[in-house]
Amino acid sequence: MACSYALLNQQDEAFYYLKRSIENGFNDINTIEKDSDLYQLHSHIDWENIIESIKEHNSKTLTEYQLFTKIISLIHLNKSKSIWELCSTHYTDTTDQNNFNKNIESISKLLEKEKIKNTELPKIHPKRSFRYTDKVLNNKISEYDYLIIPNHFRHYVQNLLVKPMGYVIKIQLIEENYQWYLSKITLQNNYFNLLIKLMMN
Known part of the structure; x- marks a missing residue:
């Protein structure tokens, strides 16, 4: 208009x-x-x-990648409260904050245990999707998978297995009203899942 x-x-x-x-x-x-x-x-x-x-x-508004790198930095510092403030309203309304804090703490301890520094953050290309209602774009969604291979098994994982086992931090961001927010963060343990599969075979 x-x-x-x-x-x-x-x-x-x-x-x-x-x-x-x-x-x-x-x-x-x-x-x-x-x-x-x-x-x-x-x-x-x-x-x-x-x-x-x-x-x-x-x-005062973060771009998608600025938000992602800020979340990773805060995870390294175990600043769950600061990360909570970056979440979408829908995420905070449907998520228990205590469980959220424990999840961030688990990820932070894992990064510390595996001696992964913030500066070692890889260049990640997110998977993108879009939500439409009546052909009108409502939200853009980006999903980042941040793979962490355990130190003590890293050489063998990289050289012997086609599909590396380890941990995956899954971070989902959503754009609402031209601003990016955290809409989900999970820690997936592929390490033990793959070990079980190998033992069963």
């Missing part, structure tokens, strides 16, 4: 709908600044105020 009114040179209406879009979570400053439909608004006194408000908002 903002673009349509801007093209019609109806600047008051264009700014009204632009502000409404920003209030509803649209804060992609690159798109807003480069959209040729909005060029006529650039000389208006309100334009700089809008751009500054978006920059201020974005400075």
